[in-house]
Amino acid sequence: MKLCDICGKKEATLVVRQLDKDGKATDLNVCAECAKKRGLTGVEESPPESGAVITELKSKVDDSDAKVVCMRCGMSFAEFKRVGKLGCADCYQTFAEKLRPIIRRLHGSVQHIGKTANQGRKRAQERLEIQRLRAELEKAIKQEDYEKAAALRDRLKRREDETGS
């Protein structure tokens, strides 16, 4: 247990980092009471609760947010702020500028460290394509567009043979 550097009595709950003119940092361990007395709260305090950040986000939707729209899924930044969820992977690219400050507040960082994904595995792509073709085929049959359905069936058959699915 670290004692407060100011009163020397209570348990320190906060680390205050002070930078001098040369940018040299000194860390000060302070208890909650002394921090309050000296107006030190809010300095190097724990990051905000993610729920609070999202709630704040929802309350601050403005006109300019409606103009930024993801080309792929059609989500606007205003809509993201309202629902707190993004529409697709491309949204991160489209809204990158506006997302960075939010992500920094949530995580204290904007750079991923850690495991990297193995992108675009061939087999995964093939499977998705087959699933897509199946869905399209079903739709064509439902709409009684048999010509299209026949073409889709042949394409599907070819793809399935190729991939051995």
Add this chain to the structure above:
Amino acid sequence: MKLAPEKIGAWLSGSGPDSDVVISTRVRFARNLVDVPFVVRMKQFEQELVLETVRWALADTGYLKQGQFFEEEMLVEPDGLYFVERHLASPDLITCKNRKGLFVSEDETVSLMVNEEDHIRFQVLASGFDFATAFGKAAELDEKLEGQLAYAFSPEFGFLTACPTNVGTALRVSVFLHLPGLVLTREIEKVLRGAYALGLLVRGVYGEGSETRGNLFQVSNRQTLGQSEAEIVEVVSGVCRQIIDYEHKARQFLMHNLRVEVEDKVFRSLGLLRGARIISTEEATNLLATVRFGVALGIINELKLAEVSQLLILIRPANLQVILGEKLTGAEQEERRATFIREKLVR
């Protein structure tokens, strides 16, 4: 419905390290497929597409054979709550209207949700304080699934998730702690505030919001980006190690200075559970937790930690009804719960 209601997760075996204080360790990853919109923007055929693709991947990796894949009516209220009470699914999975799926391994240590907030969310639970097992198994599943699926990823933001609160590693690790010693010695608030100041999230396990029941707490990481998976595990595990040590000290203090009072509390709880004819989930949870404390301290020798920890789940409304094989009204539940507990605690 193919459930084994009275058989419950291996993660509740009470056999892992520090089981007297830690009920379980949980590791969860969120993943999304690169070519499909996220859940809020998915059309129904895309939801089905993801469901099929994930099921396919689970089959190819051999996981599907080690458990069951649940869909449709199994995942809506009231039956779906069975999985929520067992910590195998989130309440959101059950309430959302998506085409969704849930894979649960035979021993209930591995579960995977499809089309909840993200396309895929999977977790591994281990008994006691055991990150090595939980993280090891979760990383292995991640690796195998990735051999079959292409995930949405950016070098800057990491694994892309529907909500930016999960982006990066998309890893949430948590420890499910039983801290009656710290509650009784009134040290709990200080400890939990300390954990929060270190960037962790502390919640009560049962009950809405921060309300806690049975002195059961869940400590997890708040941030998922900017730290590696190993660092996240290290931080949570380091803070929990300290909390566990504090709890042990508090228990020693209590046994040394207030032994009779603690014994009184424990045996009164056991007496109430053995005598009650009507009991609510809340009251039963509190009393069972106190009995668990008594077992951990060696005050009660005729019961095992695992039995008591498992009862905490078996007595919850959906589980109780599945076990008894009947739909019961609130009042009926309270009566049958009391009988069920009495039968289990008779020695």
